[in-house]
Amino acid sequence: MATNKKKLSLKDKYQYLTRDMAWEPSYQSKKDIFPQEDFEGIKITDWDKWEDPFRLTMDAYWKYQAEKEKKLYAIFDAFAQNNGHQNISDARYVNALKLFLTGVSPLEYGAFQGYSRVGRQFSGAGARTACQMQAIDELRHVQTQIHAMSHYNKHFNGLHDFAHMHDRIWFLSVPKSFFDDARSAGPFEFLTAISFSFEYVLTNLLFVPFMSGAAYNGDMATVTFGFSAQSDEARHMTLGLEVIKFMLEQHEDNVPIIQHWIDKWFWRGYRLLSLVSMMMDYMLPNKVMSWKDAWEVYYEQNGGALFKDLERYGIRPPKYQDEANKGKEHISHQLWATFYQYCQATNFHTWIPSEEEMNWLSEQYPDTFDQYYRPRFEHWQALQEKGERFYNNTLPQLCQVCQVPALFTEPDDPTKLSHRSLEHEGERYHFCSDGCCDIFKYEPDKYIQAWLPVHQIYQGNCEGADVETVVTKYYHIDAGRDNFEYLGSPDHKRWQAIKGQKPDESQAAKPKNAA
């Protein structure tokens, strides 16, 4: 049955093995088969123009991924067998893992669900296949993260009920609402939010700092996961870029829609990353780099080059980019100062940075740390030394959109709290910034639905009226173990026992004025 036709190129062969299995339906209408494709206003004139961002058939996928999994689980087993948790830099490091497991891992699961849905919904089979592969990758990530942390959970507090906590704890509504926002959007916005903004533009500021932090702090389990996930992430990034270019090339009417999404998801991502900024500057005993440096390298330089490249499509840099650039001097300190005051209601500990760490912060932030933030920490340190460790027992006001407490300052005045508010259908809503206020104005019907943890506590929806009841009963925080000051905490004492140090009770955790 030989013909004269030439052998297929690799590209064409891959298309035969993916999109060619699809067909033009005739018994059901395309609109009924793909009901979610039109409502966002994105115009796709020709799905055939979709360039597969990677070419991976299932047999190759199974083979490569199985090899990676085999190696990864061998390391997990060795880590557990040899009690690898004893080799980390310091037990304070584990608090970064608590933030990761409760704040990030559940998002991987949400990504799995989101990509499964869009992996069904696009009428372009090439795009569907790429999304499905990301779906199963994301499932991999949440599961391997749970397994990587499993050993830590056996030896440290605060990791033990991560999914329950993700649904309830006040600060975890920041990552949760971010992902709910993306998942509740249409398929094209979902991809702009997650594939482009999250995976392509911001991944070096989210995923990578945690993994580098693990590498710098002797956490072999997590860093091995990081290396193992790297090739998955590379695929996800190429999908992110292909998605944006494809939509922009399909129709000029898509440009303003996508520009709006880029503005929105940049700002939403930036606010979410403020949690990472605090992790990098304050929670890692061995610092990788400052948040400010990371922002300059990974956003200002790399992001700058990307948006230069996208200029030819009529796309400009995200609207509030300049404010984010200014914020790099401040946000990590403002976040840590807030969590320092509120760790009676978190599943991780906080502490005053050591003298050495404060000096590092002064060096990294010569224009801001000594002037605005060191005095605050020194004041609290003095109180702590007197046995009056400060806890704030009033509940903070949350931004209606990003859900971070109203703790940020004006872009040009670090002594003035940034606050915006507006009235919508007779109700007043509050925001941390113009960026979040803009997002609300564009889709008020969406953001009035937000489940704001503080409001919910006051409305009596969290199993109690006082912080202690909410924290223990509703959040499942094991009071006195998971929460409060690090010094003198059970984690700290166990670590001292491991390292053969004498416990120091002088600045111990249980405060007089704690909730």
Add this chain to the structure above:
Amino acid sequence: MSIEIKTTSVEPIRNTYSNIKRRFGDKPATRYQEASFDIEAVTNFHYKPLWDPEHMLNDPTRTCIRMADWHSVTDPRQFYYGAYVQNRAKMQEATEHSYSFCDKRGLITRLPEDLQETLLRFLVPLRHVELGANMNNSGVAGDCIAGTVTQMHIYQAMDRLGAGQYLSRIALIIDGGTGDALDRSKTYWMDDALWQPMRRLVEDTLVIKDWFELSLTQNLIIDGLMYPLMYEAFDQWLDEQGAADVSMLTEFMRDWSKETVRWVDAMVKTVMAENEANAVQLQAWVEHWEPRAYEALAPLADESMGRDALDTVRAQFATRLKKLGLTSQGVQA
């Protein structure tokens, strides 16, 4: 004499995560348990989906089937991602061996042309059915809830993509890698009367809204008839035509089907046992879709093995259904 390596023993402060402890007690857990149970968000969702404002995210009412806890549907294979890909990697290794053996020895290209054409007309178009099954299972994975259920469906979705790719490669062996045979095979799927009832059925499943109805229709009913017919009975018929070697290229599907039946049956059994309303609804769906699947396969049987082969498959499927508490109206089992 034995070697004794001294290690320090460190007492853990807990055996597993709290959610696992609540379910299975305070003892060391399996990797399947920690990776599958209660990892999904269940409450305090922020926004209604713009694409389905009638429901919330992770909404249990996206199906009319009611379960007190969907985690009671578990995977008898205990597949979490790592276990899944390692299992499939082994299967693909064996399959790869068969494909390269067939290709190298020319076992397919030496078949008479009319038999090669039979493969393109009867076997290779199943790649399109696989793609439909891929879409359906990906959709179910996105709509259904509970980690134990969602993950089985994404594995199933990716498996179907893989099966479709293996079927495509049969045509690529035939045409020497030009794509000609795949193009011709696709015209059978699109235009040949032989395939139209099946294509109509697949397109009809693509608009099923209730995810459990979709999983049942695809993974139990269509596959329950199609796999035995097209990968067992048809395989035997090919053997009788002198094309026994094709078996090597469909072994993956037979192994896969044998394995898949286990989780599909376990799921259906659990859902049936939950309450009477579920049982009634499942029976109604079986009554609606089983005859459709039978009719869709009838032309394929009629033009090759004969209708008896399909009726035998149907009777065997009725027996399988009966074990699950369901009855097939087509056959007195």
